[in-house]
Amino acid sequence: MSRSPLARFTALVERRLGLHYEPEQWDELAPLLFERSASRGVEGYLSLLSSSGSEAEWRALAERLTVGETYFLRHPAQLEVLVSKVLPSLAQPGASLRVLCAGCSTGEEPYSIALLCREQGKVDPSQLRVLGIDVNPRAIAHARNARYSTWSLRSVPVALRERWFQRSSEGFFLRPALRDQVLFEERNLLEEAPAFWAPASFHVILCRNVMLYFPPEVTRKIIARMSQALVPGGYLFLGPSETLRGISEDFELLRSADAFYYRRKAPAPATAAEPARTPVPETSAKKTPGPLPLPALEGLDSLLPLLDAERYAEAWTRLEALPQAAQPQGQLLRAVLHLNAGRFAEAALAGQQLLSVRDTEASAHFLLGVCLEHSGDEAGARNRYAAAARADPTFALSHLRAGTLARRAGNVAEARVALRMALSLLPQEKPLRLTLFGGGFGRHGLMQVGLRELQACTEVP
Ligand SMILES: C[S@@+](CC[C@H](N)C(=O)[O-])C[C@H]1O[C@@H](n2cnc3c(N)ncnc32)[C@H](O)[C@@H]1O
Structure with a gap:
């Protein structure tokens, strides 16, 4: 047909x-x-x-077709950790510090980095190279022109605005000292461009609020490209509602105050071409896989620290050896391991099998929701999260996902209700569920995600 x-x-x-x-x-x-x-x-x-x-x-x-919503100093906690910790930790005397803003829209994000670096003075401006790329030619022309409205500058304190912008009847022009520090290129992230994505081309890549419009297979391809283009130990910043779960295992998740971000793992020593040269700026939200001492736990509980440490292969081997593996909770863990390995078809099958069991019904709906989301079926995923919340109304994570998807679908009223519910339930959410379904964010991180989502509901015009 x-x-x-x-x-x-x-x-x-x-x-x-x-x-x-x-x-x-x-x-x-x-x-x-x-x-x-x-x-x-x-x-x-x-x-x-x-x-x-x-x-x-x-x-x-x-x-x-592209959505170019952006503004100066957006997601300030991430910019703060980038400028005050990450970049200074990467700086080496006489060497350049290369930052890529992928999907930079009209330039507010890369200029914010240059501006904050100047303000904080922890990085020599002559070392800093910031490149913004975007597929939208008009956005790139706007970025190069560097003229902004008060709306774009809504989060910039007046003192900063006075220092870095020249006011005219046509708007606020970024001062040349800052403007000239950032370069822009029209570029499609989907394009094969081996020279642009050559190994170790960038120390830091920001790709915030871009890939939420892409299906998972496209995101996987782009993240793999970015991973190889980063120096070992280089950093990746995504938007607050974007995650690498099921997308890439090349990175570890880090947290500093309210900011989440990723660092490319160093290659395994046997094959390491170059050791990670960078000190860790903050504590890891997740431990790097390795010889981690684990608490002595019995049965299925013994798998949880392995899941927390993202040691999925080990967790799988141990699960298969446990007599409880065939019980519903064992099957649920197996389904979650499939999910974390990106085996969505297997995870969905296991989820279907668990739907009729009372103890696992809510989790099974949630799991199926995640699988649908990864296949791009956000409407189907919302139905599953709603079913998970019906099966167990205290399931904070199902309200959080349902709210996020409702917001993305433009249903702001429904999103607000679900997100408020999530925020009121998250402090009591069961630790097991946070481990299984929290995507590595932890309770505090998920609260932050919920708050940001709620805030984004008010940003919708
Ligand atoms: C919502 S804006 C995000 C801007 C900025 N990163 C931020 O967080 O404020 C998303 C940008 O991604 C760009 N984009 C979408 N698809 C792209 C692609 N295939 N290649 C490059 N840029 C793309 C859009 O043109 C848009 O400017």
């Missing part, structure tokens, strides 16, 4: 730009397809998009 023009259009958009649309969202793209195909007809337009001469049209589509 031949697919509808809208289905083919959305598939082309996903393949080229990474942007994923659910079938129930396809109608939103109909006016755009109608408009862009007016001069040559839909069939002609779709074959143009598949042809090699479509560059200009894809640039036009990138301008229309």
